[in-house]
Amino acid sequence: MYPALPHRTFPVDRISDAFGVLRHSRHIGKIVITFEEAPQAVAEPRPPALDPDGTYLITGGTSGLGAATVDWLAARGAKHIALVGRGALVAPDHPSVTITTYAADVSDESAMRQVIADMDHPLRGVVHAANLLAD
Structure with a gap:
């Protein structure tokens, strides 16, 4: 019978600790992630706190993901939104x-430097939602 290889176990809830041990080469043998215990529930992250005095820039914001992002930002307190696109834009x-x-x-x-310079309020965030569909 052969002895077990050197190893160190981490429950799935501590997987980031296991990667830290690997990253810093502080182990001998194998790192094993166990699923013997049910993972602890993790609280949902809070939505970002938006600055009502800032501008949020959305590329491609007139349709699709960009337009939905306008609604999402507005629901979370954004008051100034800049939409950037290559052609003539019609703001929703x-x-x-x-x-x-x-x-x-x-x-x-x-x-883009000129766009940012022309804004009336400081830039606080960017959502890149531009795309080009070429079927």
């Missing part, structure tokens, strides 16, 4: 939010 109507549109290519650094 939202009663509780000031929406400003900018025609710019997000891959053009100088154009």
Whole structure:
């Protein structure tokens, strides 16, 4: 009969600790993750606290994910939203939010610097929702 290889066990709830041991090479043998105990329930993360005096920039914000993001940000307290797209933009109507549109290519650094410089309120967040569907 052979002896067991050197190992160290971690319950699934402490998997980040196990990776820390691996990352810092503080082990000999194997690291084993066990599922003998049920994982503890983890509280849902709180939604971010948004600055009502800041601007939140959304690329591709006139439809799809971008438009849904306007609603999501507004529901969490955003008051100023900037939409950026390559073509002429029509801002979605939202009663509780000031929406400003900018025609710019997000891959053009100088154009984006100008967009940020033109904002009336400080930039507090960016959601990149632009896409190009080419079927």
